[in-house]
Amino acid sequence: MHTSTADNKPLIELVKVSKVYPPDVLALEDVSLQVLRGEILFLTGMSGAGKTTLLKLICSIETPTKGLIEVAGRDLSKIKPAGIQLMRQKIGVAYQDFKLINKLTVMQNIAMAMEVTYKSKGEIKKRIMELLDTLKLTDKVNKPAGELSRGEQQRVALARAAANSPTLLLADEPTGNLDPAATDLVVKLFKQLNESGSTIVIATHDEKIYEETDYRVMDLHYGHISTHTGKNKPRQIDLFESHRA
Amino acid sequence: MQYLAYILRQTARNLRLAWGTQLMTLLTVTLSVLIFAFFFLIYTNMMKAGERLGDDVRIIVYLDDEIVPQMRPQIERKIREFSEVEKIVFISRQNAFEKLGKQLAEEKDVLNDLGPYFLPPSIEIYPLKTLKNLTHINQFSEYLQTLPGVSKVQYGREWLKRFGYFTSLLRLVVLLSGGLLIMSMTFIVSYTIRLTVVSRHEELEILRLLGASSAYIRMPLLLEGLLQGLLGSTLGLGALFILYQWICRRFSGPGLLHLFDFTFFAPEIIAAILFAGILLCTAGSLFSIRRFIRI
Ligand SMILES: Nc1ncnc2c1ncn2[C@@H]1O[C@H](COP(=O)(O)OP(=O)(O)OP(=O)(O)O)[C@@H](O)[C@H]1O
Ligand SMILES: [Mg+2]
Numbered sequence: 001m002h003t004s005t006a007d008n009k010p011l012i013e014l015v016k017v018s019k020v021y022p023p024d025v026l027a028l029e030d031v032s033l034q035v036l037r038g039e040i041l042f043l044t045g046m047s048g049a050g051k052t053t054l055l056k057l058i059c060s061i062e063t064p065t066k067g068l069i070e071v072a073g074r075d076l077s078k079i080k081p082a083g084i085q086l087m088r089q090k091i092g093v094a095y096q097d098f099k100l101i102n103k104l105t106v107m108q109n110i111a112m113a114m115e116v117t118y119k120s121k122g123e124i125k126k127r128i129m130e131l132l133d134t135l136k137l138t139d140k141v142n143k144p145a146g147e148l149s150r151g152e153q154q155r156v157a158l159a160r161a162a163a164n165s166p167t168l169l170l171a172d173e174p175t176g177n178l179d180p181a182a183t184d185l186v187v188k189l190f191k192q193l194n195e196s197g198s199t200i201v202i203a204t205h206d207e208k209i210y211e212e213t214d215y216r217v218m219d220l221h222y223g224h225i226s227t228h229t230g231k232n233k234p235r236q237i238d239l240f241e242s243h244r245a
Numbered sequence: 246m247q248y249l250a251y252i253l254r255q256t257a258r259n260l261r262l263a264w265g266t267q268l269m270t271l272l273t274v275t276l277s278v279l280i281f282a283f284f285f286l287i288y289t290n291m292m293k294a295g296e297r298l299g300d301d302v303r304i305i306v307y308l309d310d311e312i313v314p315q316m317r318p319q320i321e322r323k324i325r326e327f328s329e330v331e332k333i334v335f336i337s338r339q340n341a342f343e344k345l346g347k348q349l350a351e352e353k354d355v356l357n358d359l360g361p362y363f364l365p366p367s368i369e370i371y372p373l374k375t376l377k378n379l380t381h382i383n384q385f386s387e388y389l390q391t392l393p394g395v396s397k398v399q400y401g402r403e404w405l406k407r408f409g410y411f412t413s414l415l416r417l418v419v420l421l422s423g424g425l426l427i428m429s430m431t432f433i434v435s436y437t438i439r440l441t442v443v444s445r446h447e448e449l450e451i452l453r454l455l456g457a458s459s460a461y462i463r464m465p466l467l468l469e470g471l472l473q474g475l476l477g478s479t480l481g482l483g484a485l486f487i488l489y490q491w492i493c494r495r496f497s498g499p500g501l502l503h504l505f506d507f508t509f510f511a512p513e514i515i516a517a518i519l520f521a522g523i524l525l526c527t528a529g530s531l532f533s534i535r536r537f538i539r540i
Protein backbone atom coordinates (compact mmCIF):
# COMPACT_ATOMS: atom_id res chain seq x y z
CA MET A 1 0.00 0.00 0.00
CA HIS A 2 2.71 2.45 0.94
CA THR A 3 4.35 2.12 -2.46
CA SER A 4 1.43 3.61 -4.40
CA THR A 5 1.55 7.17 -5.67
CA ALA A 6 -1.17 8.17 -3.24
CA ASP A 7 1.42 7.44 -0.60
CA ASN A 8 2.95 10.86 -1.06
CA LYS A 9 -0.29 12.62 -0.31
CA PRO A 10 -1.33 12.85 3.32
CA LEU A 11 -3.95 10.35 4.41
CA ILE A 12 -5.72 13.01 6.41
CA GLU A 13 -5.70 16.68 5.63
CA LEU A 14 -7.56 19.37 7.55
CA VAL A 15 -7.53 22.94 6.27
CA LYS A 16 -8.75 25.68 8.60
CA VAL A 17 -11.37 23.50 10.19
CA SER A 18 -13.74 24.95 12.78
CA LYS A 19 -16.42 23.18 14.70
CA VAL A 20 -19.16 24.92 16.59
CA TYR A 21 -21.62 22.81 18.54
CA PRO A 22 -24.98 24.48 18.64
CA PRO A 23 -25.72 26.91 19.99
CA ASP A 24 -22.25 28.43 20.52
CA VAL A 25 -19.65 25.98 21.82
CA LEU A 26 -16.53 26.55 19.82
CA ALA A 27 -14.80 23.16 20.01
CA LEU A 28 -12.24 23.68 17.26
CA GLU A 29 -11.09 26.84 15.51
CA ASP A 30 -9.06 27.09 12.30
CA VAL A 31 -7.28 23.80 12.82
CA SER A 32 -5.00 22.78 9.97
CA LEU A 33 -3.24 19.46 10.07
CA GLN A 34 -1.82 16.71 7.90
CA VAL A 35 -1.35 13.08 8.80
CA LEU A 36 0.85 11.06 6.48
CA ARG A 37 0.27 7.47 5.55
CA GLY A 38 1.94 5.13 7.97
CA GLU A 39 2.31 7.80 10.61
CA ILE A 40 1.42 7.68 14.28
CA LEU A 41 0.17 10.98 15.62
CA PHE A 42 -0.54 11.81 19.24
CA LEU A 43 -3.20 14.38 19.99
CA THR A 44 -2.90 15.80 23.46
CA GLY A 45 -4.54 18.61 25.33
CA MET A 46 -6.54 19.20 28.43
CA SER A 47 -10.07 17.99 28.89
CA GLY A 48 -12.43 19.86 26.61
CA ALA A 49 -9.67 20.90 24.22
CA GLY A 50 -11.44 19.28 21.27
CA LYS A 51 -9.56 16.00 20.79
CA THR A 52 -12.64 13.83 20.54
CA THR A 53 -14.26 16.37 18.27
CA LEU A 54 -11.30 16.24 15.93
CA LEU A 55 -11.48 12.44 15.71
CA LYS A 56 -15.23 12.55 15.11
CA LEU A 57 -14.73 14.97 12.26
CA ILE A 58 -12.22 12.66 10.62
CA CYS A 59 -14.59 9.68 10.61
CA SER A 60 -17.50 11.93 9.67
CA ILE A 61 -19.60 11.39 12.78
CA GLU A 62 -19.64 15.16 13.05
CA THR A 63 -19.42 17.60 10.18
CA PRO A 64 -17.22 20.71 10.34
CA THR A 65 -18.84 24.11 10.60
CA LYS A 66 -16.11 25.56 8.42
CA GLY A 67 -13.07 24.29 6.56
CA LEU A 68 -12.05 21.31 4.45
CA ILE A 69 -11.37 17.75 5.52
CA GLU A 70 -9.87 15.26 3.12
CA VAL A 71 -9.34 11.60 3.90
CA ALA A 72 -7.36 9.57 1.35
CA GLY A 73 -7.58 12.51 -1.01
CA ARG A 74 -11.36 12.78 -0.91
CA ASP A 75 -13.30 15.75 0.38
CA LEU A 76 -15.57 14.33 3.08
CA SER A 77 -18.30 16.86 2.42
CA LYS A 78 -18.61 15.49 -1.12
CA ILE A 79 -18.93 11.82 -0.23
CA LYS A 80 -22.45 10.39 -0.25
CA PRO A 81 -23.78 8.51 2.80
CA ALA A 82 -23.09 5.13 1.15
CA GLY A 83 -19.51 6.22 0.48
CA ILE A 84 -19.11 7.36 4.08
CA GLN A 85 -20.18 3.89 5.24
CA LEU A 86 -17.61 2.27 2.96
CA MET A 87 -14.96 4.64 4.28
CA ARG A 88 -15.86 3.80 7.88
CA GLN A 89 -15.20 0.13 7.16
CA LYS A 90 -11.58 1.11 6.59
CA ILE A 91 -11.35 3.31 9.67
CA GLY A 92 -11.22 1.62 13.05
CA VAL A 93 -12.37 3.83 15.90
CA ALA A 94 -11.89 3.09 19.59
CA TYR A 95 -14.34 5.46 21.22
CA GLN A 96 -13.68 7.21 24.47
CA ASP A 97 -17.00 5.83 25.74
CA PHE A 98 -16.30 2.43 24.11
CA LYS A 99 -19.74 2.11 22.48
CA LEU A 100 -19.95 -1.59 23.22
CA ILE A 101 -23.24 -3.44 23.51
CA ASN A 102 -23.42 -4.63 27.08
CA LYS A 103 -25.64 -7.62 26.52
CA LEU A 104 -23.53 -9.03 23.70
CA THR A 105 -20.41 -11.03 24.43
CA VAL A 106 -16.90 -9.82 23.77
CA MET A 107 -16.79 -12.08 20.72
CA GLN A 108 -20.09 -10.77 19.36
CA ASN A 109 -19.12 -7.16 19.93
CA ILE A 110 -15.90 -7.48 18.01
CA ALA A 111 -17.46 -9.69 15.34
CA MET A 112 -19.94 -6.93 14.46
CA ALA A 113 -17.15 -4.86 12.96
CA MET A 114 -16.01 -7.74 10.78
CA GLU A 115 -19.47 -8.97 9.77
CA VAL A 116 -20.15 -5.53 8.38
CA THR A 117 -17.34 -6.12 5.90
CA TYR A 118 -18.65 -9.61 5.10
CA LYS A 119 -15.74 -11.60 6.48
CA SER A 120 -16.28 -15.31 6.83
CA LYS A 121 -17.15 -16.80 10.21
CA GLY A 122 -13.89 -18.71 10.40
CA GLU A 123 -11.81 -15.66 9.59
CA ILE A 124 -13.68 -13.60 12.17
CA LYS A 125 -13.10 -16.13 14.90
CA LYS A 126 -9.43 -16.50 14.10
CA ARG A 127 -8.79 -12.78 14.05
CA ILE A 128 -10.67 -12.18 17.30
CA MET A 129 -8.78 -14.88 19.16
CA GLU A 130 -5.54 -13.42 17.86
CA LEU A 131 -6.45 -9.92 19.09
CA LEU A 132 -7.71 -11.13 22.46
CA ASP A 133 -4.49 -13.04 22.88
CA THR A 134 -2.46 -9.89 22.26
CA LEU A 135 -4.58 -7.96 24.75
CA LYS A 136 -4.72 -10.82 27.31
CA LEU A 137 -8.49 -11.12 27.23
CA THR A 138 -8.82 -14.66 25.92
CA ASP A 139 -10.63 -15.87 29.04
CA LYS A 140 -13.32 -13.17 28.64
CA VAL A 141 -14.29 -14.07 25.08
CA ASN A 142 -17.77 -15.33 25.93
CA LYS A 143 -18.55 -12.86 28.69
CA PRO A 144 -21.13 -10.13 28.10
CA ALA A 145 -19.32 -6.83 27.61
CA GLY A 146 -21.41 -5.28 30.39
CA GLU A 147 -19.84 -7.60 32.97
CA LEU A 148 -16.27 -6.54 32.23
CA SER A 149 -14.21 -4.00 34.13
CA ARG A 150 -13.68 -0.59 32.52
CA GLY A 151 -10.12 -1.52 31.64
CA GLU A 152 -11.27 -4.73 29.98
CA GLN A 153 -14.02 -2.93 28.10
CA GLN A 154 -11.48 -0.42 26.89
CA ARG A 155 -9.35 -3.17 25.42
CA VAL A 156 -12.36 -4.80 23.79
CA ALA A 157 -13.21 -1.47 22.18
CA LEU A 158 -9.66 -1.30 20.88
CA ALA A 159 -9.79 -4.88 19.61
CA ARG A 160 -12.96 -4.03 17.70
CA ALA A 161 -11.32 -0.98 16.16
CA ALA A 162 -8.33 -3.08 15.13
CA ALA A 163 -10.32 -6.09 13.92
CA ASN A 164 -10.35 -5.24 10.22
CA SER A 165 -6.68 -4.17 10.24
CA PRO A 166 -7.89 -0.71 9.27
CA THR A 167 -6.07 1.70 7.01
CA LEU A 168 -6.64 4.31 9.68
CA LEU A 169 -7.04 3.73 13.40
CA LEU A 170 -8.46 6.46 15.59
CA ALA A 171 -8.01 5.75 19.30
CA ASP A 172 -9.65 8.10 21.79
CA GLU A 173 -8.00 7.90 25.20
CA PRO A 174 -7.08 4.22 24.69
CA THR A 175 -5.21 3.80 27.96
CA GLY A 176 -7.35 5.92 30.25
CA ASN A 177 -8.43 3.03 32.43
CA LEU A 178 -5.41 0.79 32.09
CA ASP A 179 -2.62 -0.14 34.47
CA PRO A 180 0.98 -0.03 33.18
CA ALA A 181 0.97 -3.70 32.18
CA ALA A 182 -2.21 -3.39 30.14
CA THR A 183 -0.95 -0.14 28.66
CA ASP A 184 2.09 -2.00 27.38
CA LEU A 185 -0.18 -4.54 25.68
CA VAL A 186 -2.06 -1.76 23.94
CA VAL A 187 1.13 -0.04 22.85
CA LYS A 188 2.31 -3.38 21.48
CA LEU A 189 -0.90 -3.71 19.46
CA PHE A 190 -0.47 -0.22 18.04
CA LYS A 191 3.03 -1.11 17.02
CA GLN A 192 1.88 -4.30 15.31
CA LEU A 193 -0.87 -2.52 13.41
CA ASN A 194 1.43 0.29 12.38
CA GLU A 195 3.98 -2.18 11.11
CA SER A 196 1.38 -3.84 8.96
CA GLY A 197 0.45 -0.50 7.43
CA SER A 198 -2.09 1.24 9.60
CA THR A 199 -1.96 4.96 10.15
CA ILE A 200 -2.82 5.75 13.75
CA VAL A 201 -4.12 8.85 15.51
CA ILE A 202 -4.20 8.62 19.29
CA ALA A 203 -5.92 11.18 21.49
CA THR A 204 -4.52 10.90 24.98
CA HIS A 205 -3.65 12.46 28.32
CA ASP A 206 -1.27 9.63 29.08
CA GLU A 207 2.22 11.02 28.76
CA LYS A 208 3.75 7.62 29.32
CA ILE A 209 2.77 6.38 25.88
CA TYR A 210 4.30 9.23 23.95
CA GLU A 211 6.99 10.89 26.08
CA GLU A 212 9.74 8.56 24.97
CA THR A 213 8.91 8.45 21.28
CA ASP A 214 9.76 10.65 18.35
CA TYR A 215 6.26 10.53 16.94
CA ARG A 216 4.58 13.76 16.27
CA VAL A 217 2.68 15.10 19.24
CA MET A 218 0.10 17.75 18.65
CA ASP A 219 -1.19 19.72 21.57
CA LEU A 220 -4.67 21.17 21.35
CA HIS A 221 -5.51 24.12 23.54
CA TYR A 222 -9.06 25.46 23.55
CA GLY A 223 -9.65 24.34 20.00
CA HIS A 224 -6.33 25.57 18.63
CA ILE A 225 -3.13 23.73 17.87
CA SER A 226 -0.71 25.20 20.37
CA THR A 227 2.44 23.14 20.10
CA HIS A 228 3.67 20.74 17.58
CA THR A 229 6.58 18.49 18.45
CA GLY A 230 8.21 15.42 16.97
CA LYS A 231 9.84 14.87 13.64
CA ASN A 232 6.98 13.75 11.44
CA LYS A 233 8.61 10.40 10.80
CA PRO A 234 7.03 7.86 8.52
CA ARG A 235 6.26 4.47 9.95
CA GLN A 236 9.36 2.72 8.55
CA ILE A 237 11.32 4.09 11.45
CA ASP A 238 10.06 2.34 14.52
CA LEU A 239 9.93 5.00 17.14
CA PHE A 240 8.75 2.98 20.07
CA GLU A 241 12.26 1.64 20.13
CA SER A 242 13.98 4.57 18.53
CA HIS A 243 16.13 5.51 21.53
CA ARG A 244 18.20 2.45 20.71
CA ALA A 245 19.85 4.36 17.91
CA MET B 246 -22.75 -15.32 0.04
CA GLN B 247 -21.52 -13.98 3.39
CA TYR B 248 -24.01 -11.21 2.91
CA LEU B 249 -26.90 -13.60 2.50
CA ALA B 250 -25.77 -15.68 5.46
CA TYR B 251 -25.62 -12.58 7.63
CA ILE B 252 -29.03 -11.33 6.54
CA LEU B 253 -30.64 -14.67 7.28
CA ARG B 254 -28.89 -15.05 10.62
CA GLN B 255 -29.86 -11.55 11.67
CA THR B 256 -33.46 -12.03 10.60
CA ALA B 257 -33.66 -15.25 12.56
CA ARG B 258 -32.22 -13.45 15.56
CA ASN B 259 -34.76 -10.64 15.37
CA LEU B 260 -37.58 -13.14 15.16
CA ARG B 261 -36.24 -15.15 18.07
CA LEU B 262 -35.51 -12.23 20.36
CA ALA B 263 -39.05 -10.89 20.31
CA TRP B 264 -40.91 -14.08 19.54
CA GLY B 265 -43.98 -13.07 21.57
CA THR B 266 -44.57 -9.95 19.54
CA GLN B 267 -43.69 -11.74 16.36
CA LEU B 268 -46.25 -14.43 17.12
CA MET B 269 -48.96 -11.87 17.81
CA THR B 270 -48.16 -10.18 14.52
CA LEU B 271 -48.28 -13.46 12.69
CA LEU B 272 -51.63 -14.22 14.28
CA THR B 273 -53.04 -10.85 13.26
CA VAL B 274 -51.84 -11.25 9.70
CA THR B 275 -53.23 -14.77 9.55
CA LEU B 276 -56.62 -13.71 10.90
CA SER B 277 -56.84 -10.75 8.53
CA VAL B 278 -56.14 -12.98 5.57
CA LEU B 279 -58.58 -15.59 6.82
CA ILE B 280 -61.42 -13.11 7.30
CA PHE B 281 -60.89 -11.41 3.99
CA ALA B 282 -60.40 -14.64 2.04
CA PHE B 283 -63.48 -16.19 3.65
CA PHE B 284 -65.80 -13.44 2.45
CA PHE B 285 -64.05 -13.28 -0.85
CA LEU B 286 -64.53 -17.01 -1.33
CA ILE B 287 -68.25 -16.72 -0.70
CA TYR B 288 -68.44 -13.75 -2.99
CA THR B 289 -66.70 -15.47 -5.89
CA ASN B 290 -68.96 -18.47 -5.46
CA MET B 291 -72.02 -16.22 -5.50
CA MET B 292 -70.74 -14.63 -8.67
CA LYS B 293 -70.46 -17.99 -10.33
CA ALA B 294 -73.92 -18.96 -9.14
CA GLY B 295 -75.23 -15.66 -10.43
CA GLU B 296 -73.84 -16.32 -13.85
CA ARG B 297 -75.62 -19.63 -14.05
CA LEU B 298 -78.88 -18.23 -12.74
CA GLY B 299 -78.56 -15.46 -15.27
CA ASP B 300 -78.97 -17.94 -18.07
CA ASP B 301 -82.74 -17.86 -17.83
CA VAL B 302 -83.06 -14.27 -16.88
CA ARG B 303 -84.80 -12.13 -19.42
CA ILE B 304 -86.96 -9.07 -19.28
CA ILE B 305 -90.17 -9.12 -21.24
CA VAL B 306 -91.54 -5.74 -22.22
CA TYR B 307 -95.19 -5.88 -23.31
CA LEU B 308 -96.19 -3.21 -25.76
CA ASP B 309 -99.49 -1.49 -26.52
CA ASP B 310 -98.98 -1.63 -30.23
CA GLU B 311 -97.04 -3.43 -32.87
CA ILE B 312 -93.71 -1.87 -33.77
CA VAL B 313 -92.98 -1.38 -37.40
CA PRO B 314 -89.59 -2.81 -38.38
CA GLN B 315 -88.24 0.66 -39.25
CA MET B 316 -88.69 1.72 -35.64
CA ARG B 317 -86.68 -1.15 -34.20
CA PRO B 318 -83.19 0.36 -34.38
CA GLN B 319 -84.42 3.44 -32.58
CA ILE B 320 -85.95 1.40 -29.76
CA GLU B 321 -82.86 -0.78 -29.50
CA ARG B 322 -80.78 2.33 -29.11
CA LYS B 323 -83.05 3.57 -26.35
CA ILE B 324 -82.72 0.29 -24.47
CA ARG B 325 -78.95 0.14 -24.85
CA GLU B 326 -78.72 3.70 -23.59
CA PHE B 327 -79.38 2.42 -20.10
CA SER B 328 -77.24 -0.63 -20.21
CA GLU B 329 -75.47 -2.86 -22.67
CA VAL B 330 -77.45 -6.05 -23.19
CA GLU B 331 -76.73 -9.38 -24.73
CA LYS B 332 -79.64 -9.72 -27.07
CA ILE B 333 -82.89 -7.98 -27.98
CA VAL B 334 -85.64 -9.96 -29.68
CA PHE B 335 -88.78 -8.36 -31.07
CA ILE B 336 -91.89 -10.50 -30.89
CA SER B 337 -94.83 -9.46 -33.03
CA ARG B 338 -98.40 -10.56 -32.32
CA GLN B 339 -97.96 -13.12 -35.07
CA ASN B 340 -94.72 -14.51 -33.51
CA ALA B 341 -96.33 -14.71 -30.12
CA PHE B 342 -99.33 -16.49 -31.52
CA GLU B 343 -97.14 -19.07 -33.28
CA LYS B 344 -95.07 -19.64 -30.17
CA LEU B 345 -98.15 -20.22 -28.10
CA GLY B 346 -99.44 -22.59 -30.73
CA LYS B 347 -96.22 -24.56 -30.51
CA GLN B 348 -96.43 -24.72 -26.74
CA LEU B 349 -99.98 -25.97 -26.85
CA ALA B 350 -99.14 -28.51 -29.57
CA GLU B 351 -102.07 -30.99 -29.64
CA GLU B 352 -104.56 -28.56 -28.23
CA LYS B 353 -103.76 -25.67 -30.44
CA ASP B 354 -107.19 -25.91 -31.96
CA VAL B 355 -108.44 -23.73 -29.13
CA LEU B 356 -106.62 -20.86 -30.69
CA ASN B 357 -108.37 -21.19 -34.02
CA ASP B 358 -111.21 -18.92 -33.08
CA LEU B 359 -109.06 -16.28 -31.47
CA GLY B 360 -106.67 -15.20 -34.17
CA PRO B 361 -103.30 -13.53 -33.37
CA TYR B 362 -104.77 -10.27 -32.05
CA PHE B 363 -105.49 -11.21 -28.49
CA LEU B 364 -101.75 -11.48 -27.63
CA PRO B 365 -99.77 -8.30 -27.13
CA PRO B 366 -96.55 -7.75 -29.06
CA SER B 367 -93.44 -7.72 -26.89
CA ILE B 368 -89.69 -7.25 -26.73
CA GLU B 369 -87.51 -9.84 -24.99
CA ILE B 370 -84.35 -8.40 -23.52
CA TYR B 371 -81.51 -10.65 -22.41
CA PRO B 372 -79.24 -8.72 -20.05
CA LEU B 373 -75.50 -9.35 -19.93
CA LYS B 374 -74.86 -12.14 -17.48
CA THR B 375 -72.71 -10.23 -15.12
CA LEU B 376 -73.55 -9.80 -11.52
CA LYS B 377 -73.67 -6.06 -11.85
CA ASN B 378 -76.34 -6.25 -14.46
CA LEU B 379 -78.31 -8.82 -12.57
CA THR B 380 -78.33 -6.73 -9.43
CA HIS B 381 -79.39 -3.65 -11.34
CA ILE B 382 -82.18 -5.41 -13.10
CA ASN B 383 -84.74 -3.64 -10.97
CA GLN B 384 -83.67 -0.19 -12.08
CA PHE B 385 -83.43 -1.44 -15.61
CA SER B 386 -87.03 -2.58 -15.63
CA GLU B 387 -88.15 0.69 -14.12
CA TYR B 388 -86.37 2.49 -16.91
CA LEU B 389 -88.01 0.31 -19.55
CA GLN B 390 -91.40 1.06 -18.03
CA THR B 391 -90.90 4.73 -18.85
CA LEU B 392 -90.39 4.13 -22.56
CA PRO B 393 -93.37 5.19 -24.68
CA GLY B 394 -95.80 2.49 -25.74
CA VAL B 395 -94.83 0.10 -22.95
CA SER B 396 -97.71 -1.46 -21.10
CA LYS B 397 -95.96 -3.81 -18.71
CA VAL B 398 -92.50 -5.03 -17.81
CA GLN B 399 -91.93 -8.50 -16.42
CA TYR B 400 -88.77 -10.11 -15.28
CA GLY B 401 -87.36 -12.95 -13.25
CA ARG B 402 -88.70 -13.69 -9.86
CA GLU B 403 -88.69 -12.07 -6.47
CA TRP B 404 -85.63 -14.00 -5.34
CA LEU B 405 -83.59 -12.50 -8.09
CA LYS B 406 -84.07 -9.15 -6.43
CA ARG B 407 -83.08 -10.63 -3.09
CA PHE B 408 -80.08 -12.22 -4.69
CA GLY B 409 -79.14 -8.83 -5.97
CA TYR B 410 -79.40 -7.25 -2.52
CA PHE B 411 -77.44 -10.05 -0.96
CA THR B 412 -74.60 -9.87 -3.41
CA SER B 413 -74.37 -6.09 -3.01
CA LEU B 414 -74.16 -6.55 0.72
CA LEU B 415 -71.56 -9.23 0.32
CA ARG B 416 -69.54 -7.03 -1.98
CA LEU B 417 -69.55 -4.37 0.71
CA VAL B 418 -68.36 -6.90 3.29
CA VAL B 419 -65.57 -8.06 0.96
CA LEU B 420 -64.48 -4.47 0.41
CA LEU B 421 -64.58 -3.73 4.12
CA SER B 422 -62.65 -6.82 5.10
CA GLY B 423 -60.22 -6.04 2.29
CA GLY B 424 -59.71 -2.60 3.76
CA LEU B 425 -59.29 -4.12 7.19
CA LEU B 426 -56.74 -6.51 5.76
CA ILE B 427 -54.71 -3.71 4.22
CA MET B 428 -54.81 -1.59 7.35
CA SER B 429 -54.19 -4.27 9.91
CA MET B 430 -51.38 -5.84 7.93
CA THR B 431 -49.43 -2.72 7.14
CA PHE B 432 -50.10 -1.24 10.53
CA ILE B 433 -49.27 -4.25 12.66
CA VAL B 434 -46.18 -5.14 10.65
CA SER B 435 -44.84 -1.62 10.65
CA TYR B 436 -45.52 -1.49 14.38
CA THR B 437 -43.63 -4.73 14.97
CA ILE B 438 -40.71 -3.60 12.87
CA ARG B 439 -40.71 -0.39 14.84
CA LEU B 440 -40.44 -2.40 18.03
CA THR B 441 -37.52 -4.32 16.56
CA VAL B 442 -35.87 -1.09 15.53
CA VAL B 443 -36.39 0.43 18.97
CA SER B 444 -35.14 -2.62 20.82
CA ARG B 445 -32.09 -2.82 18.58
CA HIS B 446 -31.58 0.91 18.49
CA GLU B 447 -28.21 0.86 20.20
CA GLU B 448 -26.98 -1.93 17.98
CA LEU B 449 -28.15 -0.27 14.78
CA GLU B 450 -26.43 2.94 15.79
CA ILE B 451 -23.16 1.10 16.38
CA LEU B 452 -23.51 -0.77 13.09
CA ARG B 453 -23.76 2.59 11.42
CA LEU B 454 -20.55 3.73 13.11
CA LEU B 455 -18.83 0.53 12.04
CA GLY B 456 -19.64 1.28 8.42
CA ALA B 457 -22.50 -1.12 7.79
CA SER B 458 -24.12 -0.45 4.43
CA SER B 459 -27.72 0.64 4.37
CA ALA B 460 -28.73 -2.69 2.83
CA TYR B 461 -26.91 -4.55 5.60
CA ILE B 462 -28.96 -2.75 8.23
CA ARG B 463 -32.28 -2.70 6.40
CA MET B 464 -32.47 -6.04 4.68
CA PRO B 465 -33.07 -8.15 7.79
CA LEU B 466 -35.94 -5.86 8.80
CA LEU B 467 -37.41 -5.93 5.34
CA LEU B 468 -37.08 -9.69 5.27
CA GLU B 469 -38.81 -9.86 8.63
CA GLY B 470 -41.86 -8.10 7.16
CA LEU B 471 -41.73 -10.25 4.06
CA LEU B 472 -41.63 -13.43 6.10
CA GLN B 473 -44.56 -12.27 8.24
CA GLY B 474 -46.52 -11.68 5.03
CA LEU B 475 -45.61 -15.00 3.46
CA LEU B 476 -46.22 -17.03 6.58
CA GLY B 477 -49.37 -15.16 7.62
CA SER B 478 -51.03 -15.42 4.20
CA THR B 479 -50.10 -19.07 3.86
CA LEU B 480 -51.51 -19.89 7.27
CA GLY B 481 -54.62 -17.81 6.65
CA LEU B 482 -55.33 -19.51 3.34
CA GLY B 483 -54.52 -22.90 4.85
CA ALA B 484 -57.02 -22.28 7.64
CA LEU B 485 -59.61 -21.22 5.10
CA PHE B 486 -59.04 -24.38 3.09
CA ILE B 487 -59.63 -26.50 6.15
CA LEU B 488 -62.79 -24.51 6.89
CA TYR B 489 -63.87 -24.94 3.28
CA GLN B 490 -63.45 -28.70 3.42
CA TRP B 491 -65.38 -28.85 6.66
CA ILE B 492 -68.25 -26.88 5.12
CA CYS B 493 -68.29 -29.13 2.07
CA ARG B 494 -68.46 -32.27 4.19
CA ARG B 495 -70.99 -30.83 6.58
CA PHE B 496 -73.42 -29.63 3.91
CA SER B 497 -72.90 -32.33 1.31
CA GLY B 498 -75.94 -33.93 -0.26
CA PRO B 499 -78.85 -32.07 -1.86
CA GLY B 500 -79.39 -28.62 -0.53
CA LEU B 501 -78.47 -25.03 -0.77
CA LEU B 502 -74.83 -25.63 -1.47
CA HIS B 503 -75.52 -27.63 -4.56
CA LEU B 504 -77.26 -24.72 -6.07
CA PHE B 505 -74.01 -22.81 -5.73
CA ASP B 506 -71.54 -25.60 -6.49
CA PHE B 507 -69.14 -24.40 -3.78
CA THR B 508 -65.54 -24.36 -5.03
CA PHE B 509 -62.23 -23.15 -3.60
CA PHE B 510 -60.08 -20.39 -5.12
CA ALA B 511 -58.35 -20.96 -8.44
CA PRO B 512 -54.54 -21.19 -8.18
CA GLU B 513 -54.16 -17.69 -9.67
CA ILE B 514 -56.31 -16.21 -6.92
CA ILE B 515 -54.37 -18.06 -4.23
CA ALA B 516 -51.15 -16.72 -5.73
CA ALA B 517 -52.63 -13.22 -5.87
CA ILE B 518 -53.66 -13.30 -2.20
CA LEU B 519 -50.23 -14.59 -1.17
CA PHE B 520 -48.58 -11.94 -3.24
CA ALA B 521 -50.78 -9.19 -1.82
CA GLY B 522 -50.06 -10.39 1.72
CA ILE B 523 -46.32 -10.35 1.15
CA LEU B 524 -46.52 -6.98 -0.55
CA LEU B 525 -48.55 -5.38 2.24
CA CYS B 526 -46.33 -6.68 5.02
CA THR B 527 -43.17 -5.69 3.18
CA ALA B 528 -44.65 -2.26 2.60
CA GLY B 529 -45.41 -2.03 6.32
CA SER B 530 -41.84 -2.82 7.27
CA LEU B 531 -40.51 -0.48 4.60
CA PHE B 532 -42.59 2.28 6.09
CA SER B 533 -41.06 1.77 9.53
CA ILE B 534 -37.56 1.43 8.14
CA ARG B 535 -37.82 4.68 6.24
CA ARG B 536 -39.34 6.38 9.19
CA PHE B 537 -37.07 5.18 11.97
CA ILE B 538 -33.70 4.39 10.42
CA ARG B 539 -31.53 7.13 9.15
CA ILE B 540 -28.98 5.17 7.22
N1 LIG C 1 -22.20 16.90 21.23
C1 LIG C 1 -21.77 18.06 21.79
N2 LIG C 1 -22.62 19.09 21.92
C2 LIG C 1 -22.20 20.25 22.44
N3 LIG C 1 -20.97 20.48 22.87
C3 LIG C 1 -20.07 19.50 22.77
C4 LIG C 1 -20.42 18.22 22.22
N4 LIG C 1 -19.33 17.44 22.23
C5 LIG C 1 -18.33 18.17 22.77
N5 LIG C 1 -18.77 19.40 23.09
C6 LIG C 1 -17.94 20.49 23.65
O1 LIG C 1 -16.88 20.71 22.78
C7 LIG C 1 -15.67 20.92 23.50
C8 LIG C 1 -14.63 19.89 23.07
O2 LIG C 1 -15.06 18.62 23.46
P1 LIG C 1 -14.27 17.30 23.16
O3 LIG C 1 -15.09 16.15 23.56
O4 LIG C 1 -13.78 17.32 21.77
O5 LIG C 1 -13.04 17.45 24.15
P2 LIG C 1 -11.89 16.43 24.50
O6 LIG C 1 -10.62 17.11 24.16
O7 LIG C 1 -12.14 15.12 23.86
O8 LIG C 1 -12.01 16.28 26.06
P3 LIG C 1 -11.70 15.02 26.99
O9 LIG C 1 -10.21 14.96 27.14
O10 LIG C 1 -12.35 15.33 28.26
O11 LIG C 1 -12.25 13.82 26.31
C9 LIG C 1 -16.03 20.82 24.96
O12 LIG C 1 -16.19 22.12 25.45
C10 LIG C 1 -17.36 20.08 24.96
O13 LIG C 1 -18.14 20.54 26.03
MG1 LIG D 1 -12.52 13.27 24.45
